Amino acid sequence: MTEKQSRAENTRGExxxxxxDTLLKKIQQEKMRESLDSLGNKDDNREHYEDMLLEKLMTNLTGSESSIAYQPSDRPEMLMITSAVELTDDEKEAIVRKFMEKTNKTLRRITTVVDSNLITGIRLQSESFYYEVSGQKTLRELRRHLDRNWRY
Structure with missing residues (x-):
């Protein structure tokens, strides 16, 4: 690989x-906005509302509550999205949003990888979650089934 190709590949990766990172920040800001909107009724008790608002903001900024022990299951996770072909920005966003909705997890980093060995489909991996729907997995399962049930 020439130096020019190497620089071009590094620039593309960056x-x-x-x-x-921008996508993750956008989603986190939307979640913060939603949580602030859900606090809602500020007319009931202004002082109580402001305390709750401040606590909510600090929780979102620091990622933990000072009065409640920080539990490992609540910590932000890294998500690796592996697909057989390069995903568009909209596809990445839809996958990340669905992941966050289904798992109730926040993310600290998103990494996308193109792996043609998957043949077709996608694999999602985080520290506490694994999901794969790919041609490679289907072929592995078929092979396992044939090995168990067929006599040569």
Whole structure:
């Protein structure tokens, strides 16, 4: 690989990482906005509302509550999205949103990888979650089934 190709590949990798970081920040800001909107009724008790708002903001900024022990299951996770083909920005965003909705996990980093060995499909991996729907997995399962049930 020439030096020019190497620089071009590094630049492309940096652009992808920057986009993933921007996507994650956008989703986190939307979640913060939603949680602030859900606090709602500030007319009931203004002082109580402001205390709750401040606590909510600090929790979102620091990622933990000072009065409640920080539990490992609540900590932000890294998500690796592996697909057979390169995903568009909209596809990445839809996958990340669905992951966060289904698992109730917050993310600290998103990494996307293109792996043609999957043949088709996608694999999602985090520290506490694994999901794969790919041609490679289907072929593995078929092979396992044939090995168990067929006599040569």
């Amino acid at each position: 652009r992808v990482k920057t986009h993933e």
